Amino acid sequence: MRLTKFVAGSAAILLGALALSGCSAGSSDSSDGKVTLTMWQNSTTGDGKKYWDDTAAAFEKANPNVTVKLQSIQNEEMDGKLQTALNSGDAPDIFMARGGGKLADVVKAGQAMDLTAGLSDATKKAVGNSLSAFEIDGKNYGVPTAVLPSGFFYSSDLFAQAGVTDTPKTISDLEAADEKLKAAGIAPIAVGAKDAWPAAHWYYNFALRACSQDVLNKAATSRSFDDDCWLKAGENLQKFIKTEPFNDGFLTTSAQQGAGSSAGLLANKQASMELMGAWDPGVIASLTPDEKPLADLKWFPFPEVPGGDGENGAMMGGVDGFSCWVNAPKECVDFLNFIAEKANQEAYATAFQTLPASTEAQSSVSDPALKDVLAAYNNAPYVSVWLDTLYGQNVGNALNVAVVDMFAGKGDAQSIVDAVNAAAAKS
Numbered sequence: 001m002r003l004t005k006f007v008a009g010s011a012a013i014l015l016g017a018l019a020l021s022g023c024s025a026g027s028s029d030s031s032d033g034k035v036t037l038t039m040w041q042n043s044t045t046g047d048g049k050k051y052w053d054d055t056a057a058a059f060e061k062a063n064p065n066v067t068v069k070l071q072s073i074q075n076e077e078m079d080g081k082l083q084t085a086l087n088s089g090d091a092p093d094i095f096m097a098r099g100g101g102k103l104a105d106v107v108k109a110g111q112a113m114d115l116t117a118g119l120s121d122a123t124k125k126a127v128g129n130s131l132s133a134f135e136i137d138g139k140n141y142g143v144p145t146a147v148l149p150s151g152f153f154y155s156s157d158l159f160a161q162a163g164v165t166d167t168p169k170t171i172s173d174l175e176a177a178d179e180k181l182k183a184a185g186i187a188p189i190a191v192g193a194k195d196a197w198p199a200a201h202w203y204y205n206f207a208l209r210a211c212s213q214d215v216l217n218k219a220a221t222s223r224s225f226d227d228d229c230w231l232k233a234g235e236n237l238q239k240f241i242k243t244e245p246f247n248d249g250f251l252t253t254s255a256q257q258g259a260g261s262s263a264g265l266l267a268n269k270q271a272s273m274e275l276m277g278a279w280d281p282g283v284i285a286s287l288t289p290d291e292k293p294l295a296d297l298k299w300f301p302f303p304e305v306p307g308g309d310g311e312n313g314a315m316m317g318g319v320d321g322f323s324c325w326v327n328a329p330k331e332c333v334d335f336l337n338f339i340a341e342k343a344n345q346e347a348y349a350t351a352f353q354t355l356p357a358s359t360e361a362q363s364s365v366s367d368p369a370l371k372d373v374l375a376a377y378n379n380a381p382y383v384s385v386w387l388d389t390l391y392g393q394n395v396g397n398a399l400n401v402a403v404v405d406m407f408a409g410k411g412d413a414q415s416i417v418d419a420v421n422a423a424a425a426k427s
Contacts, residue, residue, distance in 0.1 A: 035329045036067045039094035039322075040082065042075040043352075046286060051351035059338050066331050075256070076195055079393065086111045086325075093328035094335060097142045099133030099319050100385045101220065101392030106323070112141045113324035118333035119143070123340040126358040133319040133385055142323040143336040144357035145348055146279070149317035149377045150201060150302065153280045153369060154273035155266065157296040158186050162272070167300035171240065174303050178245040181272050187247040190271035191407075192255030192262035197388065199250075199407045200400040201275055201316070202240075203416065204387045207233035208316045209305035216384050223395045224424040225417045229309060234413025236305055238406060247271050251408055256283050263287055267294060275302070277318055278373050282353030293353070299369040301376050315380045318389060319357065391420075398423035 039056070043049040049072060056068035071092065073081055078096055085091040086106060097103050097112075106112045116139045124131065127144050134142030154167075159177070162184035168174035178188035193199040208216075211229035219225065247253060247265055254261045263280060265271040267287035274280065285293040304312060322339070324332035338344065345361035348354075353367060355374055365374055377383065388396025402419035405411035411419075 033065050034067070035065055035331050036069060037094060037329065037332055037335060038069045038071065038092040039335075040071050040073050040078070040092040040096060041322075042073055042078050042096060044072040044074055047351040048282070051347060055339060055344055055347070058344075059335055062338070063331065063334065066335075068335065083393070091325045093325050093332050094322050095325065097134065097321055097323040098385065098389045099142065099144075099321070100389035101223065102389050102396070103134060103141060103323065104136050105392045107136045107141050111326055113326050113328055113332065114139050114141065115143070115324065115333055115336065116140045118330070118337075120337045120340075123337045126340050126342065126345070126360050128359055130319050130357045134321060134323070142321045143340055144319045144321035145339060145345070146320040146352065146354050147317065147357050147377065148277040148279055148320060148354065149315045149373055149380070149383060150205065150275060150277045151315070151373060151376070152273045152275055152300050152302070153266065153284065154298055154300070155269060155294065155296050156298045158269060158272040162186055167298075168303045171236070171303045171305045175240070175243050175245070178243060182244075187265065187271040188273065189245045190247045190253070190262035190265040190274045191250045192253045193246075193251045193404055193407050194253055195255040196400040196404050197386075198255045198262060198276070200388060200403040201386070203233060203237050203399070203403045203406075204316050204384075205275065205302040206237045206240075206305060207387065208302070208314055208384055209233070209310045210236065210308040212309040213311065213314070213382050213384075215309070216390075220390050222424070223391045223420075223427055225420045230417050230420075231413050232308070234406065234416045237403075238413055241407060251404075259287055261287070266297075278370060279320075279352060279354050281367055281369055285353060293367065297367075297369050299372045311381045313376070313380050315377060315383045316386065317377070317383050318386050321357070391424075392427065394427055395420055395423045 041052050043052060052070055056070055059068060060066055082095055119140060130144040130147050131140060134140055162181045164177045164180050168177050181188040191198050210233040215227045215229055256263050258264055259268055262274050263283045264287040266274050267284045281297060288294055322336055340358060342358060342360045345356040345358035346364040349356040349361055349364045355365060355370060365371055388400055398419045402411055402416040
């Protein structure tokens with residue numbers, strides 16, 4: 001099975017001489033050869049946290065001179081805390097990264113280590129083209145752990161209850177399914193707009209259908225929306241919002257925290273579907289009454305939207321991975337090669353109920369919904385990383401806020417384009 005190359009993963013950004021000096025207070029490379037690696041990751045409980053505890057212990061056993069100190073950071077807090085740590089010059093040695101413009105900004109600031117020479121041939125072979133999401137100006141600055149295409153995770157029982165017999169293939173089909181669900185007293189779609197990015201994912205997917213691959217690539221470097229397709233994407237989204245497809249109170253609904261979150265509404269059969277990345281089955285399972293996978297959970301891709309320039313089957317998604325701080329000990333690269341090994345990637349996929357970056361570990365995927373995601377991903381003509389990741393933190397944040405304003409009735413398609421272009425002009 002092939003891996004699809006990510007759109008604009010290798011953003012063409014010219015980098016200067018950007019080395020920093022000194023060493024993080026959280027790291028040590030002492031005269032007796034003992035090394036401490038600090039690591040920030042976003043699993044605070046359950047199997048995910050245990051995976052990192054076990055993996056760190058296994059690496060320490062194989063490398064007796066190294067100690068790995070783990071710190072769990074809540075996902076919605078990660079970007080802000082990491083940026084503060086990087087800017088202070090006291091960053092963790094190993095930190096979460098998702099590629100695209102966000103990582104390019106970190107590289108441009110001289111805060112990430114060039115891993116190109118340190119990546120093993122085994123790592124390069126295993127993770128294949130997903131490495132492109134961490135490639136900046138021809139060099140590599142991260143190792144992926146998971147590929148996370150998006151689409152609709154849904155309760156097939158609720159679909160059947162409402163008489164929805166086929167998964168929507170077009171946006172009109174989705175609107176028709178929503179009406180059947182509402183008629184049956186079921187909230188069609190859950191969205192955690194309180195956290196901004198889940199609402200913004202709707203615009204990303206409409207843009208993927210409206211804009212060509214070439215436009216997506218060009219915007220990765222210009223970081224501006226100067227093609228009419230960006231306006232068209234917003235108009236299509238606004239039209240869809242007016243059909244009232246979302247759960248009551250969606251503007252104050254969080255994405256992943258508790259039974260009342262968008263994932264929790266699906267987990268507890270309070271809504272029938274959610275547009276989300278491939279980590280969603282694991283989150284949903286943690287929020288069901290018995291904390292087990294939702295038995296009737298299935299998946300379908302974002303529907304086609306007529307009149308756009310996007311290629312049929314193209315997907316929006318992301319790549320989770322890890323980078324090394326520029327001043328991290330050299331053992332940081334060894335750890336990233338270690339987590340790319342087949343056994344560790346298989347364990348990662350099982351613990352997080354998601355899709356591993358390694359093609360060698362894809363056979364470990366057993367969840368039926370995730371198997372469907374994987375098949376669509378492997379057949380996609382291209383995959384774009386999340387637009388807020390692709391275009392960097394400043395432009396991405398402006399985009400997300402503007403989309404939420406539209407959801408709240410305080411903005412329109414032009415407002416989104418204007419917000420992005422204003423932020424790009426300041427970058």
